[in-house]
Amino acid sequence: MDRYSRRLPVFLNLAQIRFPIGAIASIAHRVSGVLLFIALPVLAVLLDASLRDEAGFASVRGLFSSPLSLVVAGVLAWALVHHVLAGIRHLLMDVGIGGELERARTSARLVLIAAPALAVLLLVWGLS
Amino acid sequence: MRLFAGQRAWVVQRISAVLLLALIVLGVLALPFAPPLEFAGWRAFAGGVLGGPLIALLFGALCAHAWVGLRDIVLDYIQPRGLRLAVLSLIAVVLLGVLVRVLLSLAAAALST
Amino acid sequence: MRLNIYRFDPERGAPPRMQAYEVQPEAGDKKLLDLLMRLRVQDDSLSFRRSCREGVCGSDAMNINGRNGLACLTALDGLKEPIVLRPLPGFPVIRDLIVDMTQFFAHYHSIRPWLINDEPLPERERLQTPAERERLDGLYECILCACCSAFCPSYWWNPDKFIGPSGLLQAYRFIADSRDTATAERLDFLDDVYRLYRCRTIMNCTEVCPKGLSPSHAIERIRLALLRRSS
Numbered sequence: 024m025d026r027y028s029r030r031l032p033v034f035l036n037l038a039q040i041r042f043p044i045g046a047i048a049s050i051a052h053r054v055s056g057v058l059l060f061i062a063l064p065v066l067a068v069l070l071d072a073s074l075r076d077e078a079g080f081a082s083v084r085g086l087f088s089s090p091l092s093l094v095v096a097g098v099l100a101w102a103l104v105h106h107v108l109a110g111i112r113h114l115l116m117d118v119g120i121g122g123e124l125e126r127a128r129t130s131a132r133l134v135l136i137a138a139p140a141l142a143v144l145l146l147v148w149g150l151s
Numbered sequence: 152m153r154l155f156a157g158q159r160a161w162v163v164q165r166i167s168a169v170l171l172l173a174l175i176v177l178g179v180l181a182l183p184f185a186p187p188l189e190f191a192g193w194r195a196f197a198g199g200v201l202g203g204p205l206i207a208l209l210f211g212a213l214c215a216h217a218w219v220g221l222r223d224i225v226l227d228y229i230q231p232r233g234l235r236l237a238v239l240s241l242i243a244v245v246l247l248g249v250l251v252r253v254l255l256s257l258a259a260a261a262l263s264t
Numbered sequence: 265m266r267l268n269i270y271r272f273d274p275e276r277g278a279p280p281r282m283q284a285y286e287v288q289p290e291a292g293d294k295k296l297l298d299l300l301m302r303l304r305v306q307d308d309s310l311s312f313r314r315s316c317r318e319g320v321c322g323s324d325a326m327n328i329n330g331r332n333g334l335a336c337l338t339a340l341d342g343l344k345e346p347i348v349l350r351p352l353p354g355f356p357v358i359r360d361l362i363v364d365m366t367q368f369f370a371h372y373h374s375i376r377p378w379l380i381n382d383e384p385l386p387e388r389e390r391l392q393t394p395a396e397r398e399r400l401d402g403l404y405e406c407i408l409c410a411c412c413s414a415f416c417p418s419y420w421w422n423p424d425k426f427i428g429p430s431g432l433l434q435a436y437r438f439i440a441d442s443r444d445t446a447t448a449e450r451l452d453f454l455d456d457v458y459r460l461y462r463c464r465t466i467m468n469c470t471e472v473c474p475k476g477l478s479p480s481h482a483i484e485r486i487r488l489a490l491l492r493r494s495s
Binding site for chain 2: 418421422454455456457458459460461462464487490491494
């Protein structure tokens with residue numbers, strides 16, 4: 024690289040770039056992954072509490088009563104569902120299924136729409 | 152540094168993903184047959200010969216999968232070597248901690264039954 | 265028609281800015297490049313690369329209304345106004361819409377884009393069956409315009425270490441070539457956490473390739489070739 028490039032500007036304003044639907048599904052895949060990673064230690068702690076004694080089990084159960092925890096649970100439900108669905112899309116593309124542009128666009132759209140829908144179902148089921 | 156060989160990490164990510172998918176499907180299919188959730192039954196399951204290894208496998212696959220995924224994120228966005236190493240180490244510590252914590256919980260549950 | 269074009273003068277030292285233009289297209293003007301050439305009559309300081317004007321040289325790649333494309337292949341009909349033109353994202357800007365392609369070409373060279381075969385020369389050509397020749401379709405047509413690599417987020421974050429969709433597509437062009445005998449070495453070179461494995465199959469590359477190629481598909485085939493080799 025010549026020294027010139029260090030002084031030269033670069034156009035990289037993401038807000039001015041028009042991303043295809045696949046890119047949206049992809050960044051959501053990454054964000055959902057990070058959210059799930061943050062939830063992992065919490066999950067481990069909850070597992071431990073639920074196995075410790077009756078009181079611990081009850082307190083884990085009682086967690087989902089507050090509106091804040093509901094929001095958190097909702098976001099994590101979306102994160103899990105989206106990450107799994109987008110992951111399946113990637114695994115299928117790995118073995119050559121759905122890699123063509125039109126099919127990839129369709130599957131991206133499908134994942135983006137199905138994820139919040141299934142997440143709501145998951146949340147409702149989990150609370151019952 | 153062979154540890155960071157490209158293909159190996161990608162394969163680990165894919166295999167752990169398939170494993171996790173299988174465990175999720177298993178869980179979903181077993182749900183209608185599961186007894187109502189209460190402490191004694193839950194602990195017996197987690198401490199048992201079926202539940203314990205399954206949960207351990209779940210978290211093992213989760214940590215392996217998370218490691219590759221987060222490492223990719225760090226490699227993408229963090230260029231300075233020192234900072235990169237620090238962040239990767241932190242993530243590794245967190246994931247190892249999760250794994251250790253889970254294994255200890257399961258062991259305690261197994262011993263109590 | 266109205267345009268908003270990214271302007272940068274390295275001799276002036278001022279930060280880049282957007283400049284508004286208005287130009288009347290003539291009857292024969294069908295593509296964006298026609299409009300840009302007409303614009304230069306108005307303002308000859310406006311700089312951009314162009315050559316063949318038919319989509320085979322790859323010179324006039326730029327970001328058009330947020331997506332990368334070739335100015336000579338982008339139809340004026342249906343183009344949203346004001347037409348916003350910016351240089352290829354992630355590439356150092358030399359002047360206006362002209363970017364530094366050094367890194368991009370360096371990656372291309374690194375994958376050794378020539379046939380490697382040290383076996384004794386045949387009397388005439390190294391023969392290929394039609395099926396073997398077909399494997400090169402969708403790979404040899406790359407015009408090195410950089411629309412793909414300049415639209416790839418992974419390439420934006422690591423342009424010096426990730427080879428990028430164009431280079432990888434070209435790498436696969438030689439891996440897939442039945443006459444090339446360096447497949448193992450080529451795959452060895454690519455098996456690296458940065459060179460190949462920064463690709464997340466976002467597929468931005470395939471979305472913008474003006475020649476309709478699919479670098480994401482080529483990369484998928486490289487990964488499979490690597491898998492097959494290690495098993």
